[in-house]
Amino acid sequence: MKVLILGSGGREHALAWAVKRSERVTEVVCAPGNGGMAQIARCIPADLKDLDSMIAVAEAEQPGLTIVGPEVPLSLGIVDALRERGLRVFGPTREAAMLETSKGFAKRFLQRHNIPTANYAVCTSPAELEKAIDIFHAPIVVKADGLAAGKGVIICQSRRTAMEAAESLFAGTLLGEAERQVVIEEFLEGDEISFLCLADGKHVAPLVPAQDHKCIGEGDTGPNTGGMGVYSTDAMLDPGMTEWILHHIVEPTIKGMADEETPFTGVLYCGLMMTARGPQVLEFNARFGDPETQAILMRLDSDLVDALEACIDGKLADTELRWSQGASACVVASSAGYPGSYEAGFPITGLDDAARIPGVQVFHSGSSLKDGQLVTSAGRVLGVTAAAATLEEALRRAYQAMAEIRFEGMYYRRDIGHRALKKTK
Numbered sequence: 001m002k003v004l005i006l007g008s009g010g011r012e013h014a015l016a017w018a019v020k021r022s023e024r025v026t027e028v029v030c031a032p033g034n035g036g037m038a039q040i041a042r043c044i045p046a047d048l049k050d051l052d053s054m055i056a057v058a059e060a061e062q063p064g065l066t067i068v069g070p071e072v073p074l075s076l077g078i079v080d081a082l083r084e085r086g087l088r089v090f091g092p093t094r095e096a097a098m099l100e101t102s103k104g105f106a107k108r109f110l111q112r113h114n115i116p117t118a119n120y121a122v123c124t125s126p127a128e129l130e131k132a133i134d135i136f137h138a139p140i141v142v143k144a145d146g147l148a149a150g151k152g153v154i155i156c157q158s159r160r161t162a163m164e165a166a167e168s169l170f171a172g173t174l175l176g177e178a179e180r181q182v183v184i185e186e187f188l189e190g191d192e193i194s195f196l197c198l199a200d201g202k203h204v205a206p207l208v209p210a211q212d213h214k215c216i217g218e219g220d221t222g223p224n225t226g227g228m229g230v231y232s233t234d235a236m237l238d239p240g241m242t243e244w245i246l247h248h249i250v251e252p253t254i255k256g257m258a259d260e261e262t263p264f265t266g267v268l269y270c271g272l273m274m275t276a277r278g279p280q281v282l283e284f285n286a287r288f289g290d291p292e293t294q295a296i297l298m299r300l301d302s303d304l305v306d307a308l309e310a311c312i313d314g315k316l317a318d319t320e321l322r323w324s325q326g327a328s329a330c331v332v333a334s335s336a337g338y339p340g341s342y343e344a345g346f347p348i349t350g351l352d353d354a355a356r357i358p359g360v361q362v363f364h365s366g367s368s369l370k371d372g373q374l375v376t377s378a379g380r381v382l383g384v385t386a387a388a389a390t391l392e393e394a395l396r397r398a399y400q401a402m403a404e405i406r407f408e409g410m411y412y413r414r415d416i417g418h419r420a421l422k423k424t425k
C-alpha cells in the first residue's frame with residue numbers, strides 16, 4: 001500500500017517513520033515533507049494552505065491511505081474533498097474539526113454535553129465582553145476563537161488587561177486577522193496532560209498520555225512555543241483516572257458529535273488540566289500533537305496503519321493497540337530567537353552519531369536539503385526522541401544524542417521531564 005502523509009513537521013516525520021514499519025506499506029510519500037522525511041520517504045511539493053494543491057497531489061498519487069498531519073488542511077476540508085473523490089483518508093471532516101477550529105463551538109459543545117471545562121463566555125463584540133467579564137476574577141484567560149498557531153491564548157492579570165487583549169483580538173492587531181468571536185474563561189491550575197485518542201466516529205482507543213512543555217525557557221518561563229519537549233510514562237495517569245477521563249470526557253465527546261450528525265473520525269486530542277476538582281478540558285485538537293506524537297509513537301508496538309484504517313472503517317472496537325511499557329521523551333532543538341524571529345539555513349551536523357545511540361530517533365521539525373547538506377529551515381528544528389524502560393533512562397539517551405548534534409544558534413531546554421522525576425523521588 002502507498003501512504004501519503006500531508007505535513008512538514010516532526011509529527012509527520014514520526015508518522016512516516018511509524019507507517020514505514022508496517023509490513024503492508026510499500027511506499028511512503030510526504031507532501032511537502034522536510035529534509036529528515038526525505039531520507040525515509042519520497043517528498044513532493046504541496047501547499048498545505050491551498051486545498052487544490054493538496055487535492056492535485058492526492059489525485060496524482062492515488063494513495064491507498066492519506067494521513068493529514070496539521071490542522072489547517074483539516075480546517076479547509078481536505079478530508080471531505082478526498083472522500084468525495086473516493087480516496088481513503090484519516091482525519092475529521094471540516095465540520096468535525098470545529099472542535100479545534102472554533103473555540104466558541106468547542107466550549108458550547110462541552111457545556112451542552114456536561115463535559116467538565118472552565119467557566120466561560122463567548123462574546124461577539126467588545127461591548128458584550130465588557131458585560132460578561134464582570135463575573136470573572138483575575139487571572140482571566142482570553143482566547144481567539146479561530147486557529148492561531150499557539151498564539152491565541154492570553155492570560156491576563158486584571159479585567160482591564162483582559163479587555164485590552166480582547167479588543168486587540170477583535171481589531172485584528174494581535175493575530176493579523178480580526179476575530180469574530182472571543183472566548184473568556186476562568187484560569188485553571190494544575191498539571192497539564194495531553195490525552196490523545198483514536199476515534200472511528202463511535203468508538204475510541206486511547207494512546208499513551210504525554211506531557212508537553214510549552215514555554216521556551218527552563219522552569220516553564222518565557223513565551224509559549226509550539227512545544228519544546230514532551231515525555232510519556234505509564235505512571236502519568238493511573239488506570240482509574242484514565243477510565244474517568246474516557247467515561248466523562250472522551251466518550252461523551254464522541255457520542256455528542258455522532259448525535260449532532262458530525263461524527264468524529266481521527267485523533268481527538270484532549271488538552272486537560274488536572275485540577276483539584278478533577279480533569280477539565282482546556283482545549284481540543286482534531287489531530288495528532290506535535291511533539292507529543294514523536295514520544296507517543298516511539299512507544300507503539302502494534303501496527304499504526306491497521307489502527308488508522310480501523311478508524312476509517314468504523315472498526316476500532318475490534319482493534320488492539322499495544323504499547324511498550326516504560327517511557328519515552330522528546331527534546332526539541334530550536335533556532336536562536338524562536339518563538340520570535342530567527343535565522344535559518346545553518347548546516348546541521350552530528351545526526352548520524354546521535355542516531356547510533358540505542359533507543360533514539362531524531363525526528364526533523366524544520367530542516368531542508370541544500371546541495372546535499374541538511375540545513376535548518378524553521379523555529380523548531382529537531383525532536384530528539386528516545387524510549388527506554390524508565391523516564392530517567394529515556395531522558396539520558398535523548399540528551400546524550402542531543403550532545404552529538406550541532407547547528408548555529410541551537411537551543412534546547414535541559415529540564416524536559418524533570419517535574420515528573422522530582423515527583424517520583
Ligand code: AMP
Nearest residue numbers: 118141153185186187188189271282283
Ligand atoms: P489552548 O490553545 O486553549 O490549549 O491554550 C494554550 C495554553 O494556554 C494551554 O496549554 C494552557 O497552558 C494555557 N491555558 C489555556 N486555557 C487555560 C485556562 N483556562 N487556565 C489556565 N491555563 C490555560
Ligand code: GLY
Nearest residue numbers: 212227289290291
Ligand atoms: N503540542 C501541542 C499541540 O500539538 O497542539
